[in-house]
Amino acid sequence: xxxxxxxPPRLTLPVGERDHVEGPSNARMVLVEYGDYQCPYCGAAYPxxxxxxxxxxxxxxxxxxxxxxxxxxxxxEWAAETAEAAAAxxxxxEMHDFLYENQASLSNHGFFxxxxxxxxxxxxRLEQEVAQHxxxxxVREDFMGGVKSGVNGTPTFFIGGAxxxxxxxxxxxxxxxxxxxxx
Amino acid sequence: MKEFQTKNQKxxxxxxxxxxxxxxxxxxxxxxxSLRDFLGRPVVLCFYPADWSPVCxxxxxxxxxxxxxxxxxxxxxxxxxxxxxxxxxxxxxxRNLNFPLLSDFDPKGAISxxxxxxxxxxxxxxxxxxxxxxxxIIRWSYLSPDGVNPGADGILSALEKxxxxxxxE
Numbered sequence: 448x449x450x451x452x453x454x455p456p457r458l459t460l461p462v463g464e465r466d467h468v469e470g471p472s473n474a475r476m477v478l479v480e481y482g483d484y485q486c487p488y489c490g491a492a493y494p495x496x497x498x499x500x501x502x503x504x505x506x507x508x509x510x511x512x513x514x515x516x517x518x519x520x521x522x523x524e525w526a527a528e529t530a531e532a533a534a535a536x537x538x539x540x541e542m543h544d545f546l547y548e549n550q551a552s553l554s555n556h557g558f559f560x561x562x563x564x565x566x567x568x569x570x571x572r573l574e575q576e577v578a579q580h581x582x583x584x585x586v587r588e589d590f591m592g593g594v595k596s597g598v599n600g601t602p603t604f605f606i607g608g609a610x611x612x613x614x615x616x617x618x619x620x621x622x623x624x625x626x627x628x629x630x
Numbered sequence: 631m632k633e634f635q636t637k638n639q640k641x642x643x644x645x646x647x648x649x650x651x652x653x654x655x656x657x658x659x660x661x662x663x664s665l666r667d668f669l670g671r672p673v674v675l676c677f678y679p680a681d682w683s684p685v686c687x688x689x690x691x692x693x694x695x696x697x698x699x700x701x702x703x704x705x706x707x708x709x710x711x712x713x714x715x716x717x718x719x720x721x722x723x724x725r726n727l728n729f730p731l732l733s734d735f736d737p738k739g740a741i742s743x744x745x746x747x748x749x750x751x752x753x754x755x756x757x758x759x760x761x762x763x764x765x766x767i768i769r770w771s772y773l774s775p776d777g778v779n780p781g782a783d784g785i786l787s788a789l790e791k792x793x794x795x796x797x798x799e
Contacts, residue, residue, distance in 0.1 A: 516691055518728070519726065597783055
């Protein structure tokens with residue numbers, strides 16, 4: 448295998464204003480995830496990313512982008528657009544977390560509407576935006592940006608703009624982020 | 631086009647500029663597909679080792695998701711492996727694939743060999759991609775290392791570089 452001269456693909460769509468971001472914009476470490484809310488591997492990575500964020504604190508900026516593979520995951524597009532509709536009311540991360548924490552219930556849309564109500568969101572507006580696919584273009588833009596950056600499946604992580612091809616465990620991610628920080 | 635060893639077996643895909651060899655392969659128990667059926671449109675030919683293995687599934691699932699993008703170039707996507715048609719049918723149904731899977735089954739791997747992407751040691755096709763233009767000429771080929779999903783960025787940029795399909799030429 449021609450591993451020695453292998454260079455992982457890089458993000459073609461740089462992190463910017465359009466992104467959903469946790470952590471300071473001047474953080475030295477940037478972790479970008481392309482994820483699918485119905486993908487079991489993304490579900491498994493979710494608590495690991497949380498642990499990584501807790502460990503690195505303000506040294507890390509975390510960015511989430513949509514990569515729903517709807518041919519395998521019929522609820523993935525709905526979930527992505529629901530998170531984007533919550534984002535339109537300033538509550539992206541709450542809905543993002545809730546979707547991953549309740550992956551088994553994704554087909555029960557009412558359950559998520561109840562949560563939106565708990566967040567004091569305008570539920571009618573949220574449901575309307577999802578039904579009318581107001582955020583479909585945004586989700587598609589994330590998806591195609593991912594495809595052009597070498598995202599092949601989910602979850603795919605980028606560290607410092609380069610695709611991370613290693614195992615997405617806590618230790619390996621911390622090591623890769625710290626290595627990238629040192630440049 | 632780079633060449634490298636795939637489990638000690640040298641695999642060397644046909645290079646861009648080569649005329650794509652025609653083939654006729656089964657896609658269901660009673661249907662055949664020939665490459666020449668698609669003259670006038672670009673074809674993405676995707677050789678993969680086997681139905682059901684997790685990497686392939688991921689790769690083909692991604693392509694199914696991207697069919698609308700390939701269609702923007704009027705391109706057809708054909709998957710090829712040495713699996714039999716019954717396996718293809720079950721696999722395709724399970725993964726909701728929306729493009730034909732061709733069975734390079736008898737004689738085993740004959741078309742994969744013609745395209746230079748058969749791995750003798752595994753008795754399977756390598757993971758290789760070809761973009762063929764509307765006149766049947768290979769314009770891009772790519773051989774992926776074992777276990778690495780080649781993705782779709784290479785296919786899309788190759789399709790972008792093709793001239794618009796020459797319908798009626």
